Amino acid sequence: MNANRSHSWAEMHGHILTGAAERPEREARTYALVGAPNVGKSVVFHRLTGTYVDVSNYPGTTVEVARAAARFEAGATILDTPGALAFPSRSDDERAALRALLHENPAALGQVADAKHLRRSLAITLALAETGRPMVLALNMSDEADARGVAIDVARLSKALGIDVVRTVATTGEGVRQLAHGLARARVCVAQAAYPQPLARLIDAVTLRLADRLARAPIAHRGMAILFLGRDPEVEAWLAVHVPDAMRDLVLLREAAERDGGRLAPVIAHARAEAAARIAASALSATKAAPTRSTLAGRLVLHPVWSLPILLGVLSLTYLFVGVLGAGTLVGWLEEGLFGGTINPAVTRFVEARAPWPWLASLLVGRYGLWTMGMTYAVALVLPIVTTFFLAFGFLEDSGYFARLAVLANRSFARIGLNGRAVLPMVLGLGCVTMATLTTRILATPRERLIATFLMALAIPCSAQLGVVMGMLGALGLAWLLAWVGVLVAVIGLAGFLAARLIPGKRIPLVAELPPLRWPVAGNVLKKTSARLYWYLREVIPLFLAGTFAMWSLDASGALPWIVARAEPLVTGWLGLPREAAAAFVMGFLRRDFGATGLFAMGAALSPAQALVGMVTITLFVPCIASVLMIGKEQGAARAALMVAMIVPVAVLVGGLVRLALVAAGLA
Amino acid sequence: MNTIDRVRVGATVRLVEPDPSLEASLREHLAAFGLLPGHPVTVVAQRPMTIVLCDHVELALEAAVAAKLRVTTPAAQSRPPRA
């Protein structure tokens, strides 16, 4: 990766405190791309930059911005802010976008908008206009607008707004050069929303007070006043730092207004929407167009009858790609061939010959060695699986299928306190639970994040483990495999049902945009995949190494055999498994598939019933150490510990119940 | 008053103020998507949930929300949607 580092917000704040506020005028310019989610902003960003980008904006999930050097202006930087549907900000993404406006001092804003939805796009334009920053409007997805008979008079719109308006098709690059050109000579938007009284007077009053106290502000005083009145948390925080003595007065003004007429944000949104609708109507001429093929296909995907075979088809293709090609062929080459056959023996010989102490050799290349276990696992086993998985995931995401899957899954997810959006992290969990835990950030509320994280930790098998389970139970017959699936679904259902009732808070209903079904652009899918893989290498591999180290310490200190001995009575008694299975369970804490592999290796020693009990228990058991560390990072150490404390007994309990059921049915 | 979850598929209706019991945050969310009083939308599906076409963008609305999104009565259905 090159030097275009993107910063976390914490870093960025540090940066500001060390004097970015007094940036010299001649410093290289920064252009910020802003816009609603799913308008093609990342594709535009890649077109404008084209170079490697730092990838900390795991798309749609983290609230960090990506930045890269502009292609069209030496020294200039482009920022890609998270998708924002409205200001004042409400979601984490919107807050992050606003933070960029407050703290990045952009020379100009490039609004990327969906040409199919001009009215909504212009409401955002009007909000951005109030920041007082020069800007350009890119009407992206113009190809799709054309296909739907939406004709926009660009010259007229440009005149009404007082800024350059550019038709773009990010995927083909059409209009991107004009957009770059427009950024360099951007102007301040002259169109304004007209606010009704008494709000308008209040805005003036707050504007005056701010102008008195602040010589210069990153957002024009009036814009700042409007965002403050709409209770934007970022602006509130900024003002508290920069005009602390005025805050009391300002808050009193706002509270008085809210007492009379309720929250002001809806009034602001309404005024902007009306102005936007008027401008849109003056620039739009819609003709009737036949429904596009993509529209029809999109409806087929949600059709009461056809949705199911389509879903099964998508799942089978994904399985062939990830399960057979990734987990089978590629892992075979890498793990057994390259690592098992060539690299690891050589590394082991090298280290054993040179390590001054035996413990060092065992730490690096022993049974729980950082290289022989940690790195080999991360690179030879998980990397090929997550690579194929992310390719498939990116393809489905860009195709618009996932948005529809959320609609299909919504009803089932409602029962477990979630909404259809949770289908994304859950599906990703089938690839890597550790990564999926991070992706729960796309969910709207902390409550949903907690429920989804817990359910994944409990009952979603990751790809590494799925392979082993399929191999073992599949060999016994489809019925055993389905029994395993059935138990997991029942556990998810029951645990989710309870979680939804016990965890305080309300479920958020699904309201989602369904983007047209599209044939994904290979370059975009590849870029996303490489961004995610880079993230995986950076974030997850250290966790695998930390987990391996913990395992090695347990082993070296003699704690591991002790734990295994303590677990034995439970394993042989309640679960009815052979003694050796105890070691597999403890191993399963480091790597779930390892535990499963441990049982797999016992092969013929297990009856089919024992295999089912073992696999159910191992699957429900805590995911790998890496995922526990990730849960700790996202949810806090206390919750991570609580989850482990709940999951282990549940896994053993359910495993034993399955055994009892099998005994009762005469199958064990 | 009719709500959008009860409009037949294919019909174009005009939104009015949503039911007062609809939470403020959801109301703002709908507004951000362009679902505002006075605006015409076309219902394209009612299963598995209500899907409407609003300015050439399809929006899926869960039943709990759709049942609170009020629309003008069918007489207005024949009115041509404005741009």
Ligand SMILES: Nc1nc2c(ncn2[C@@H]2O[C@H](COP(=O)(O)OP(=O)(O)O)[C@@H](O)[C@H]2O)c(=O)[nH]1
């Ligand atoms: N047809 C068409 N598709 C586009 C265009 N721009 C982006 N896309 C597609 O729209 C989807 C969303 O794009 P993305 O950049 O990830 O959206 P973001 O959320 O705004 O960053 C992807 O599948 C893109 O390939 C465009 O101008 N025309």
